[in-house]
Amino acid sequence: MPLYxxxxxxSGQLGIGHIEDVSTPTKCLFEDTSPPLPASEITRIAAGGNHTLILFSDGRVYATGMNEDGRCGSLPGVDDAVTRFRQVVVDGVERFRDVxxxxxxxxxxxxxxxxVFVLGSGGRGSWGLEGGLFVVGIASGMGHTVVVLENGEVYGWGAARKGQLGQARKGDKVVWELVRIEEVGFRxxxxxxxREFTxxxxxxxxxxxxxLGSADDRWGVLVGSSIPAPVGCRSIEASWHGVYVHRQDGELPPREMGRVMDLAVGSEHVLATVDERTVVACGWGEHGNCGPVTDAQGNVKGICSPIxxxxEALDVVGIGAGCATSWVITRD
Structure with a gap:
């Protein structure tokens, strides 16, 4: 399954064998001599500031990018930067549910x-979970992480000053242990x-x-959340400063966007699949993550730019977006 x-x-976070920015889709490289089978599918792409994780349907995880603190799973000091995707094995474990x-x-x-295994720096309270909890989902912002449990409860740790772990934890600034978020009100x-909200x-x-969070609501996230979500929404995703609701009918407000097959939201940009051969991007694109054409400020603003x-790329079957990074998954 070719990945671009x-x-x-x-820091090599694109996994393309070097450390130069690129503005056109470039094929990713894998170090492993036995890469995922063609039948395997990429189920999630998770991006940090300068590193990337890819989860395949068979549970294998591959990482690339900055590794000076071991966040890519390799020994720091030996490989401070990984420029090709390398399989992550932690304490002998090589199959994972989520990342x-x-x-x-x-x-x-x-x-x-x-x-939950933790790799990298824990200076923002990003430490592990105690055993005995069944995790069905995990999500992270710049400095905080939350997990959703099988029973519908939500727990989190990390940065808390803006209320991203609930109003009760704002005074802690950083939470160094797993805490339950009480302000959900549903399963x-x-x-x-x-960046600073959940x-x-x-x-x-x-x-x-x-x-939860975004205490000063500088970007209008809390104001927007007062609008009821469309019934039957397909997904809800977040950028650093916004929330995106992908409706079941494929539309993504505003209506001019038309029908969207797939949506990927990065830190400050968005990718969308319009059909099996068309991917578009908009937002902050200074590093080429929205393609080669931007305005003078490095933005793709007011339009969606085709990628x-x-x-040699066949039909698009998935997309991903991270911190000024973009991915396109194509059929074998």
Missing amino acids: AFGSNG SATWEASFLVSGEGRR ATGAACG VVVGDREKGEFVV SLPE
């Missing part, structure tokens, strides 16, 4: 869902994290969600 990447690459990443750390949920099924999702058919795919 473009955007910021100063997420803060700016400087990686989180991997074990296959049985009862442990949680998933979560998404912005979106907890309940029953998508009912449009259940709540936004030119390599001639």
